[in-house]
Structure formats: C-alpha cells, structure tokens
Amino acid sequence: MSLTEAKQHPDTRERILDAAEALFVEHGFEATTMRMITGRAGVNLAAINYHFGSKEALIQDVFRRRLTWLNEERLRALERFEKEARGAPLKPHQIVEAFFGVSLRMAADTEHGGHTFMRLLGRTYTEPSAFVRQFLADEYAAVVPRFKQALFRSLPDVPPEEILWRFHFMLGAMSYAIAGTDALQLVAEHELDEKDPEALSRRLMPFLLGGLRAPLAGQAVKTKEKSPRKAA
Amino acid sequence: MSLTEAKQHPDTRERILDAAEALFVEHGFEATTMRMITGRAGVNLAAINYHFGSKEALIQDVFRRRLTWLNEERLRALERFEKEARGAPLKPHQIVEAFFGVSLRMAADTEHGGHTFMRLLGRTYTEPSAFVRQFLADEYAAVVPRFKQALFRSLPDVPPEEILWRFHFMLGAMSYAIAGTDALQLVAEHELDEKDPEALSRRLMPFLLGGLRAPLAGQAVKTKEKSPRKAA
DNA sequence: GTATCATTCAAACGGCCGTTTGAAACGAGC
DNA sequence: GCTCGTTTCAAACGGCCGTTTGAATGATAC
Known part of the structure; x- marks a missing residue:
C-alpha cells in the first residue's frame, strides 16, 4: 500500500510509446537504445520485448x-x-x-x-x-x-x-x-x-x-523578360 | 611487383571517405559501422582511427x-x-x-x-x-x-x-x-x-x-472567403 | 486460502561496437 | 646494406547493444 509511493503504472505500453516517440525524434532509431526508452518511461528493460516483441515492432507501433x-x-x-x-x-x-x-x-x-x-x-x-x-x-x-x-x-x-x-x-x-x-x-x-x-x-x-501552381519551365526562364505574372 | 595484382592502394584516405559517404547515405551515421566502411573501402579496420582519429572526425571530414x-x-x-x-x-x-x-x-x-x-x-x-x-x-x-x-x-x-x-x-x-x-x-x-x-x-x-514569390497570406487569395481569423 | 493468469523484475546471454596495441611491411635517403 | 618515419595489419580491449530467462509480484476468481 503505502510502500509504493509513486509506483502507479498507468499503462506501461503507452508510457513506452511516448518515450520512444520523443527519443526517436531526438536521436534517430539506431541511436536510441532500449535502455534509454525504458529509462525515460520508468519501466523495466524487459517491458519492451514483453509488450511489443522487439525494437523493430515497437518502431512500427509508434507510427x-x-x-x-x-x-x-x-x-x-x-x-x-x-x-x-x-x-x-x-x-x-x-x-x-x-x-x-x-x-x-x-x-x-x-x-x-x-x-x-x-x-x-x-x-x-x-x-x-x-x-x-x-x-x-x-x-x-x-x-x-x-x-x-x-x-x-x-x-x-x-x-x-x-x-x-x-x-x-x-x-x-x-x-x-x-x-x-x-x-x-x-x-x-x-x-x-x-x-x-x-x-x-x-x-x-x-x-x-x-x-x-508555378508556371512550367517549358523554356528558359532566365531571359531578360519580365516574368509574365500569370493571374490564377 | 607482380606479387600484388590488385593491391594498389590509391590513397587510403580517399577510399575511406568515398565508402563512408556512400554508407552514411544508405544507413545513417549511427547505423554505419567502422567495419562496414573499412570493408567497403578494402582497407584495414584500424585505418580510420589512424588517418582520421575517430569516427566523429571522419564524419566531419566527409562533409x-x-x-x-x-x-x-x-x-x-x-x-x-x-x-x-x-x-x-x-x-x-x-x-x-x-x-x-x-x-x-x-x-x-x-x-x-x-x-x-x-x-x-x-x-x-x-x-x-x-x-x-x-x-x-x-x-x-x-x-x-x-x-x-x-x-x-x-x-x-x-x-x-x-x-x-x-x-x-x-x-x-x-x-x-x-x-x-x-x-x-x-x-x-x-x-x-x-x-x-x-x-x-x-x-x-x-x-x-x-x-x-507567392502572395502573402495576409488576405485570402481565394475569392470565396476572407478568413476573418486574425490574431497577429 | 489456492490456482491461474498477466505483468514486472534483476540478471545474464552472445554479439558487435569504436578504439587501442605492438609488431610487421613499406619506402625514401644515405 | 642499414635506418627511420609512415602506413598497414591481426588481434585484442572494455563496453554497450537487443534479447532472453526464470523467479517474484499482482490481480482475479473460486
């Protein structure tokens, strides 16, 4: 009861997805490690493989x-x-x-x-x-x-x-x-x-x-002409 | 002499830079390993640290x-x-x-x-x-x-x-x-x-x-409405 | 209470990472 | 020939990677 003061686990899956999403943006897929994700999410390292199966599957679920x-x-x-x-x-x-x-x-x-x-x-x-x-x-x-x-x-x-x-x-x-x-x-x-x-x-x-809607580059636009302002 | 048939080493540095450049595009920095680079370049693993100092320095030199x-x-x-x-x-x-x-x-x-x-x-x-x-x-x-x-x-x-x-x-x-x-x-x-x-x-x-050169979004470009939302 | 299931946990697994080492091979100057 | 500085090489280093394990914990139903 009062032993755990902040241990509440409001859906481990969601916490992992949120942490992974943020870390993937910051560091990319490869540079983001499972330990970074679970650390930020405040869950055990094994939780990713338990809930998602693999890092690759986690990435797909994030999307x-x-x-x-x-x-x-x-x-x-x-x-x-x-x-x-x-x-x-x-x-x-x-x-x-x-x-x-x-x-x-x-x-x-x-x-x-x-x-x-x-x-x-x-x-x-x-x-x-x-x-x-x-x-x-x-x-x-x-x-x-x-x-x-x-x-x-x-x-x-x-x-x-x-x-x-x-x-x-x-x-x-x-x-x-x-x-x-x-x-x-x-x-x-x-x-x-x-x-x-x-x-x-x-x-x-x-x-x-x-x-x-820009005009096509059919011919060279470079000439001295005054770029024909085409009205929509 | 004739011992080495294709061993010619036309500038190890350049070969490494070329290989790294291509692999970085394909896999990103983190996912590209030194062994991949040296393997593709046909040089020894230690060559990168010898010629560039570190992987990070290699990345900078590629740029x-x-x-x-x-x-x-x-x-x-x-x-x-x-x-x-x-x-x-x-x-x-x-x-x-x-x-x-x-x-x-x-x-x-x-x-x-x-x-x-x-x-x-x-x-x-x-x-x-x-x-x-x-x-x-x-x-x-x-x-x-x-x-x-x-x-x-x-x-x-x-x-x-x-x-x-x-x-x-x-x-x-x-x-x-x-x-x-x-x-x-x-x-x-x-x-x-x-x-x-x-x-x-x-x-x-x-x-x-x-x-x-597109018209600013100050006013609606389209005839239909005037988008009255204005805060700034 | 007991049995059952899902979830969490600490610890370990083999494997690959970037880097370092010390010796071998090379090449230019003499 | 020998020397000396540069470059290459095979092998190893500690460390972190993603994943697995088996036991502990929690919750639910009887």
Whole structure:
C-alpha cells in the first residue's frame, strides 16, 4: 500500500510509446537504445520485448498509433471536398488543404504529442532503413493514389509526372517546416519568434500553393523578360 | 611487383571517405559501422582511427571535403550576380539560382560522388546529432548571412521573417528532391522516368520561385472567403 | 486460502561496437 | 646494406547493444 509511493503504472505500453516517440525524434532509431526508452518511461528493460516483441515492432507501433488516424483524416477531408464539388474537379488549394492542412493541424498539437510525432514522421521520409520504408509505403497505400488522382483532375494542363514531383517538393517543404526549428537555426541564428503552429500553416500554405501552381519551365526562364505574372 | 595484382592502394584516405559517404547515405551515421566502411573501402579496420582519429572526425571530414567548396561556389555565384547588378537589388531568381542552382549542379555529378554527397547533406539537415548540427552551423556561418541580406533587399515588401521561413521551405523542397527517389517512391510507385539531373533543376527551380514569390497570406487569395481569423 | 493468469523484475546471454596495441611491411635517403 | 618515419595489419580491449530467462509480484476468481 503505502510502500509504493509513486509506483502507479498507468499503462506501461503507452508510457513506452511516448518515450520512444520523443527519443526517436531526438536521436534517430539506431541511436536510441532500449535502455534509454525504458529509462525515460520508468519501466523495466524487459517491458519492451514483453509488450511489443522487439525494437523493430515497437518502431512500427509508434507510427501506427498516430499515422493510421492521420491518413484516415486526410481521406475524410478530401472526401468532404469532393462531396461539395459534386463531381467537379477540386481546386488545388482544397487538395493541399486536405493533405497538408490535416498534417499541420496534428503538428500544432503540442499537448498530446502530435507535434513530436509529425517531426518524427518528417524525419522518417528520408529514413533509409528498409523495413521502415516498406512500412510507410504500406501505410500510405490507401491515401496516395486518391490524392494523385485528385491533383491530376485539378491540374489537367500540368503533366502528371510534373505533378508528382511537385507533390514531392511540397512534402519536403512541409517536413522541414515541421522538423523545423532545428534546421532553421542554420538560417536564423536567433529563434524565429513564436512557436504558434497556426502561424506555420499561414506561412507554409501560400508557399506550397505558389510552388504547385508555378508556371512550367517549358523554356528558359532566365531571359531578360519580365516574368509574365500569370493571374490564377 | 607482380606479387600484388590488385593491391594498389590509391590513397587510403580517399577510399575511406568515398565508402563512408556512400554508407552514411544508405544507413545513417549511427547505423554505419567502422567495419562496414573499412570493408567497403578494402582497407584495414584500424585505418580510420589512424588517418582520421575517430569516427566523429571522419564524419566531419566527409562533409568538409565537399561542403567547403560548395559554399564557396555559392558565394562566388552570388557575387557574380551582384557585380552584374552594380549595387541594384538582385532578382529573386538570381539568388535562388546562386544558392540552389549550385547545389543542384553538384547533385547532378554522379561520376565523382557529388550526387551521393548532396543526398547525404539533405539527410543531415534533419540530423539531430548535436555535434553534426554544430559543425554544419559553422560551415554555413559565412554564406547564410550573405544570402539573407540579398533576399531582404530583393523582396523589400516581404517581412524578413517570412523570407527566412520561405528560404527554409526551399531548403526542404530541395533536400527531398535530391534525397529523392527514396521518398518519392511513396508517391509514384513506379520509377519516375530518368535520372537526368538537369531535369530535376528544370522541375525544382520554378517550384521554388513560385513558392518564394507567392502572395502573402495576409488576405485570402481565394475569392470565396476572407478568413476573418486574425490574431497577429 | 489456492490456482491461474498477466505483468514486472534483476540478471545474464552472445554479439558487435569504436578504439587501442605492438609488431610487421613499406619506402625514401644515405 | 642499414635506418627511420609512415602506413598497414591481426588481434585484442572494455563496453554497450537487443534479447532472453526464470523467479517474484499482482490481480482475479473460486
């Protein structure tokens, strides 16, 4: 009874997932040891293998816990817009909003770990480990084709291949934006004002749309001409 | 003499740097072991500690070997434009060309390892390891303020803070673009055509410029609503 | 109480890590 | 030839890795 003063164990699994998530962001998968995780979580070393089976399985569960919901939410947002449109092609800003807006909203949640997770996710797109990449590919299998198709319909004048590249560029911009302050300090030696995450969305979304709808590089843009400002 | 048929050792240091560079891209710093590096380089395990002192020092030398030149080249390109301009502010596309064009040109060099290095560099912006981040900050100390100043002058109507963020977004887009095919396969399950690196430049530069010059989010760009939310 | 199941624990396992060592091999100058 | 400084080599070092074990503990139902 009174022997254990703070020993309460409010779901060992969850404590481990939280600790692992934070440590993976800080140090990466390989550099994060089981002893670091269990130490931070305040549980026994063997708890990871007992509850998850292996370190690899733990990594996958860290992603599954939030990524499944995130992708479902992305699809729900897209479908909401498509319902509104009644069969008409969506506007680019709607598609961008459905995919990246949902992500940024999760990144804005600093209370329940959404921010930490989105940083991890951004870091992981470039993660080379084979099994992680395979895992991500599976998790995205349901959502990516839907957004590709929506973009193709939305921008019929842009070659599909070009659209895929720009989608990729947008992913990169967002990931850096969220992984954020770390790399940013390279650019701005002093803290860039607030952590206000809604502000990030206000900054990032125009950039993404500007890039997505930029004129194609059909011919050299370099000439002295005055870059024909095309109105949307 | 004829005893050694293929034993020729064309600079052990260089062989180690090449092997390490490639392996760091594939597996990350932590997951790449000295034995993997020396094995691939065909040199003795102790050679790394003999020639570089430690694994950490090797990592730094891998970067120094190319990054110093890259940043000097970036500065040279910027200064060339500034000389042309005779004191007038540069055009955004010139600044972007000076910074990112040089990078993309190095990424286009698949013969001498420039491509491998740029992939590593992109991966490393999000690298959390403290000493790597500190090292990068030092290496960029000479070049970043120059480009910041050029951008501020080039876009006097855009708040400096906004410019820094957009520079950051551009960095992210480029890094993903170069780190490239790996994360891209998430989006395009089949190979995206060529590896032609000049094509990447043709695709990326319009995107970057479109993002950089996108209208601010001050007011809604879209006709529908005015997004009355305003705090700042 | 006793039996049953899930969970926690301290301790140990083999294996690979980055690094060090001392001797062997090499090469240039004489 | 020999010397001397540089480079390579096989072998070993202590230490930490992810995982496993078997016993202790807790909770639940009878």
